Amino acid sequence: MAWMAWTWPTAIFFACIAALLILFTILAIRSPETPRTGVLRIETTRGDRLFISLLGSAYINLAWLGLIGVYQPAALILCLVYAAAVFRWV
Known part of the structure; x- marks a missing residue:
């Protein structure tokens, strides 16, 4: 490889x-589990919320690289907060 x-x-x-x-x-x-409805008003499962949080984290990291630069630990913290919010409210 x-x-x-x-x-x-x-x-x-x-x-x-x-x-x-x-x-x-x-x-x-x-x-x-049974799907639940959150703030997006769609039924989501744990797997759906994982996918949404991974996809959103990718966009957060790309935006961070484009706007701020290569210091990524702060972006990781932002991604963790975003993932926690997705699992809580989506």
Whole structure:
């Protein structure tokens, strides 16, 4: 895989995504849930909210890179706050 520049941060990122998917699969098997309606007025499950938070976090990080620069730890904190809000209210 020399064509792709694998670095440790990239590998950690994809490992975390894989771990989240495994965790949410186990949660869905152990305790099935019923969809709930939040502020968007659509029914969402845990998996839907995970997808919304991951997609929104990608946009937050891209906007952060474009507007502020490469100091990403503050963007990570903003993404965590965003994900907590999505899981709470969406």
